[in-house]
Amino acid sequence: MCCKRDLAALRVKLIHRKPSWAVFVRRLPQRQSVSESEQVIYKSVHPPQLTVRSVFFEADYIQKKYDFPALPKKKGFAILVLYNKTRLDSTATMQHIDGALITHDLPARMAYLQSFLQWDPEKDGPLIEACKPVLAPLLNGIVDAVYEHLLKYDITAATFAPAQSADGASVDVRELNIDHANIKFRKDFLKGYLVRLVSNHDWTPGSKFWDYIDKVGKAHTGSMDSGLKHRKNKPPLFVEYRDINLLLGWVENAVTDIVMGVEALDVKTKVDILKALNKYWWLQNDLFARHYVNDLSEVTPS
Numbered sequence: 001m002c003c004k005r006d007l008a009a010l011r012v013k014l015i016h017r018k019p020s021w022a023v024f025v026r027r028l029p030q031r032q033s034v035s036e037s038e039q040v041i042y043k044s045v046h047p048p049q050l051t052v053r054s055v056f057f058e059a060d061y062i063q064k065k066y067d068f069p070a071l072p073k074k075k076g077f078a079i080l081v082l083y084n085k086t087r088l089d090s091t092a093t094m095q096h097i098d099g100a101l102i103t104h105d106l107p108a109r110m111a112y113l114q115s116f117l118q119w120d121p122e123k124d125g126p127l128i129e130a131c132k133p134v135l136a137p138l139l140n141g142i143v144d145a146v147y148e149h150l151l152k153y154d155i156t157a158a159t160f161a162p163a164q165s166a167d168g169a170s171v172d173v174r175e176l177n178i179d180h181a182n183i184k185f186r187k188d189f190l191k192g193y194l195v196r197l198v199s200n201h202d203w204t205p206g207s208k209f210w211d212y213i214d215k216v217g218k219a220h221t222g223s224m225d226s227g228l229k230h231r232k233n234k235p236p237l238f239v240e241y242r243d244i245n246l247l248l249g250w251v252e253n254a255v256t257d258i259v260m261g262v263e264a265l266d267v268k269t270k271v272d273i274l275k276a277l278n279k280y281w282w283l284q285n286d287l288f289a290r291h292y293v294n295d296l297s298e299v300t301p302s
Helices: 004-009 034-045 059-066 099-104 106-117 124-129 132-150 154-160 181-199 208-219 241-260 267-289
Strands: 012-017 021-027 050-054 077-084
Touching: 099 106, 106 208, 106 267, 124 181, 124 267, 132 154, 132 181, 132 241, 154 181, 154 241, 181 208, 208 267, 241 267
Parallel strands: none
Antiparallel strands: 012 021, 021 077, 050 077
């Protein structure tokens, strides 16, 4: 454990201590995210037998069970709880997740999703980034393949028949083809999404990337206030969740074929990349589905 003088130099303060718990708080320096500051706390204070757990989605549980005073929740601070696993009773291993909070608080939702899927931002994220040299030369082909597949069925092609931009025009679904203006408009967006995916470097729950994916999901429900700048003053886009789910499954298969076909990668690296991508597809799927499907707790019985 660092000495008090070292902690003070890092602006880290021990605010509560129990036999099994220690709570640290750190005022955020300018231009430093909460997740970055959490890492500063973790690296400066944890001995090997301690495990870190963010308190953002379990502060209330910790306070009730271990009788801590109220923890500060104001902006500008990073708070971590470090706990000694050998000193906790068996019931403390069950995490409390606030169902109402994760419905409305995106970072809290992502913290839960990532924990459940065992997504490691420092391991899984870079594996996806490593796909960039492989996917970049194939980008146009991948995008064309996606829309060629969507145009095989009138029910999926129908999404692109209405005008896709303010100066665009609606057409009969049978007039659509891979080079049609309406399809080109959608292809440009898909290219931008794929580039952003493999170029992202922050995969933590509070990352702006997840906010972007969440807005993309909302935009597909026909919402006019998704928050995406490029959708401003554009006709609404509505895609059935059924077809979004199907396309995600198709894309997962296509990307698996691409990764497995890269001769320069050994089998272990391919498996690690595919496992990271598999977790990512399910994280993205949730950020789409939540805008289509109400939680049962929010549904009023008829």
